[in-house]
Structure formats: structure tokens, C-alpha cells
Amino acid sequence: MSEARTGKRFPLELPIKIHRQGGDDSATTADMSAAGVYIMADTDLPVGSPIEFDITLPATVLGTPTDVEVRCTGRVVRKEAGAAAGKKKQKKSGVACVIDEYKFIRKNKGSR
Secondary structure, eight states: OOOOOOSOOBOOOOEEEEEETTEEEEEEEEEEOSSEEEEEESSOOOTTOEEEEEEEEOHHHHTSSSOEEEEEEEEEEEEEEEEEETTTTEEEEEEEEEEEEEEEEOOOTTOO
């Protein structure tokens, strides 16, 4: 298998919110780079489908008064079969996504 990654990957587990027509789903990043993200999710995300999600960057890590959210749009480029996760034996799928665009979402100090 050839390696198609173009940048350094960072093993970051951050909460994300995947935006879908039927409502939002929660997931977690497994690793990130400047061009993409690997997501662990219970949501069915087919390869080739567009994706929009918000990554929450914690205020404690950034040294900011509030968490910072980054709104990302991109595409699902790879999906790996679910693996048992935790005591509940939920099946989480690993999904690799290319990030085509992103923007920082400004939030009020009181909101999280």
C-alpha cells in the first residue's frame, strides 16, 4: 500500500460534531494533519461523500478564555471497518477525510 499522506500527523483526540441532514452526530478525532483528519465515529459515512464538521479546540490547551471551534468541509476518502470500543462494544468506524476548507467559529464567552 503506498503512503499518500502529504504532511505530519498529530495524534490528537478531540471532540467533533458531524453535521448531517438528519441532525448532528458526535465523534472523536484520532489524528490530524494540515490537510486531513482521521475520525472515529458511529455514523455511516460512505467513501466519496461530502462532510461538514466542527472540531473543538479546548481553551485549556490554547490558553484562551473559551474553547475554539473550527468548521471544516471536506470529503471522506477512506473508511475502515468498525472495531469494538469500550464496555458497550459499540462499533466505531475509522474514517479518513480530506479537509478542503476551514474557518474559525467565533463564540461568546458564555457559550460552550
